[in-house]
Amino acid sequence: MAHADxxxxxxxxxxxxxxxxxxxxxxxxxxxxxxxxxxxxxELRNLASALKANVLSNLDTYLLQFEENAKKNGVTxxxxxxxxxxxxxxxxxxxxxxxxxxxxxxxxxxxxxxxNPYLEANNIEVIDTDLGExxxxxxxxxxxxxxxxxxxxxxxEVDVLFQEHLGTKPCDGDPQYLTGEARKHxxxxxxxxxxxxxxxxxxxxxxxxxVVCTNEGNADMGVHLAKVHIACMGMEKLIPQExxxxxxxxxxxxxxxxxxxxxxSSHFNKPAPGKEMHIVIVDNGRTEQxxxxxxxxxxxxxxxxxxxxxxxxxxxxxxxxxxSTIPGPIGSILSPGLDxxxxxxxxxxxxxxxxxxxxxxxxxxxxxxLYKWRQIIVKEVPQPGVKKNILKIAGxxxxxxAMYHVAGKSARFMLKYAPRFVIYSKLNAWGKARDLPEVxxxxxxxxxxxRKKNE
Numbered sequence: 001m002a003h004a005d006x007x008x009x010x011x012x013x014x015x016x017x018x019x020x021x022x023x024x025x026x027x028x029x030x031x032x033x034x035x036x037x038x039x040x041x042x043e044l045r046n047l048a049s050a051l052k053a054n055v056l057s058n059l060d061t062y063l064l065q066f067e068e069n070a071k072k073n074g075v076t077x078x079x080x081x082x083x084x085x086x087x088x089x090x091x092x093x094x095x096x097x098x099x100x101x102x103x104x105x106x107x108x109x110x111x112x113x114x115x116n117p118y119l120e121a122n123n124i125e126v127i128d129t130d131l132g133e134x135x136x137x138x139x140x141x142x143x144x145x146x147x148x149x150x151x152x153x154x155x156x157e158v159d160v161l162f163q164e165h166l167g168t169k170p171c172d173g174d175p176q177y178l179t180g181e182a183r184k185h186x187x188x189x190x191x192x193x194x195x196x197x198x199x200x201x202x203x204x205x206x207x208x209x210x211v212v213c214t215n216e217g218n219a220d221m222g223v224h225l226a227k228v229h230i231a232c233m234g235m236e237k238l239i240p241q242e243x244x245x246x247x248x249x250x251x252x253x254x255x256x257x258x259x260x261x262x263x264x265s266s267h268f269n270k271p272a273p274g275k276e277m278h279i280v281i282v283d284n285g286r287t288e289q290x291x292x293x294x295x296x297x298x299x300x301x302x303x304x305x306x307x308x309x310x311x312x313x314x315x316x317x318x319x320x321x322x323x324s325t326i327p328g329p330i331g332s333i334l335s336p337g338l339d340x341x342x343x344x345x346x347x348x349x350x351x352x353x354x355x356x357x358x359x360x361x362x363x364x365x366x367x368x369x370l371y372k373w374r375q376i377i378v379k380e381v382p383q384p385g386v387k388k389n390i391l392k393i394a395g396x397x398x399x400x401x402a403m404y405h406v407a408g409k410s411a412r413f414m415l416k417y418a419p420r421f422v423i424y425s426k427l428n429a430w431g432k433a434r435d436l437p438e439v440x441x442x443x444x445x446x447x448x449x450x451r452k453k454n455e
Contacts, residue, residue, distance in 0.1 A: 006320070007316075007318070010317055016154070019154065024309045027258065029258075031254060035255075045361055047247050048247050048248060049362045049364075055236070066203055066204070070209075070279055075208065075277045079283075080280055081283050086232065089280050090280060091118065091119060099195045103129050103226070104196070104222070105222055106130035106214065107199030108325060110199070111142065112325040113284065115197075127186070129190070129218035133150075139153070143319070144319030145308055145328075147256045147303070155178065158178055159174075159178060162181060166182070168181045190221050190222060194226060195227070197232060199231070200212065201237065202237060202239050202248055203279075205240050205241070206241045207242050210233065211249075211266065214264045214266070228275065229271065229275065231268065232280050233282065234282055235283055235286050249265055252302055256306065289334070289337045294369065294372045298334055302361065303326075304361055306360060306361065312353070313350055314329065322335070324343060330364070344381040348377075352371060412439045
């Protein structure tokens with residue numbers, strides 16, 4: 001289904017939609033307060049954008065530099081052209097070590113590659129250890145947000161879910177109790193895990209190390225207890241030097257949740273004695289996106305989720321309505337690049353208000369790229385006949401001043417004198433939740449002509 005149809009399903013529960021909207025806007029407000037407390041915030045954004053542009057312009061050089069330094073550190077580096085190769089590489093490492101139980105910290109790349117179902121189909125238990133990720137895993141759902149994966153679920157829903165899967169007592173959604181029970185449940189999984197997978201927030205070309213940012217410490221717990229650490233990394237995650245981390249770490253936490261910095265910024269450089277560390281560097285459409293001049297800057301993204309928290313469409317349609325790993329405005333740019341036909345409705349799921357671009361910490365021109373995708377889609381993807389005919393009629397009316405005048409006059413007459421049930425029929429989607437403006441005598445054209453006469 002198109003995004004609008006998926007969103008209509010989410011919108012059936014109006015109370016939950018309002019709650020979802022307010023919850024995300026609260027996070028956006030926290031972001032604003034935190035950003036305004038940083039002197040030189042805009043300079044930080046400019047610097048981060050420039051650093052990312054530099055990386056993308058020299059990506060081949062930085063990737064080889066990172067690989068060379070990582071190998072010097074004793075890390076095994078793998079290259080995957082697509083999701084299938086990524087999954088096979090990870091599986092082969094686990095098979096080599098006889099792993100049957102593993103823990104995974106939050107990683108949108110592994111979600112993108114559908115790693116969990118692949119490993120489960122090969123009889124390997126995969127436990128997501130981020131609390132939000134664990135919630136949606138138990139619910140057999142994908143994340144609805146890249147930073148707040150279970151933001152679509154109220155605490156009362158989590159209460160019922162935990163009763164079913166973890167055997168907890170009914171607690172009326174008490175967050176402290178639920179978190180404590182989740183901690184007990186996950187601690188056992190950590191202790192029994194034979195391998196750990198993490199994502200990569202930032203990979204440092206000049207050291208071969210990488211950084212994982214979490215608020216729960218689950219990445220550290222998994223990695224330090226397991227004998228094998230596999231880090232899955234999108235090839236755009238590189239930054240040139242370790243000193244540049246300060247720029248991105250100051251931007252990431254504030255943009256994501258309003259925090260000055262994530263609670264844990266874990267640095268991994270080499271495996272501990274007697275253990276193994278692997279890095280899987282994944283393309284999966286990134287070089288193709290890099291080749292698209294109009295959309296190249298989308299690879300600047302540091303996955304903070306700020307564009308989602310501010311987007312009026314995302315807030316009121318929910319992440320699952322996008323049917324893509326990365327939802328919201330940035331996902332509506334990335335997803336059509338992977339499958340234009342499947343995700344052709346996503347660039348239209350936007351008001352083009354530009355708020356997403358305003359809050360982006362790396363200054364991606366998101367709303368402009370959405371508009372460019374629209375121009376491509378209407379040429380390459382067949383559009384509904386109703387939409388095409390309506391736009392043709394609208395084009396003719398707008399191109400002819402006489403027709404435009406008649407149409408405007410007719411619309412004003414109908415709004416003023418037609419019965420309410422006619423105006424607010426099923427054809428008027430706008431009128432479902434709001435009244436149309438009151439129509440007064442005359443119009444701007446008549447007013448302007450009269451004004452000219454009286455001068």
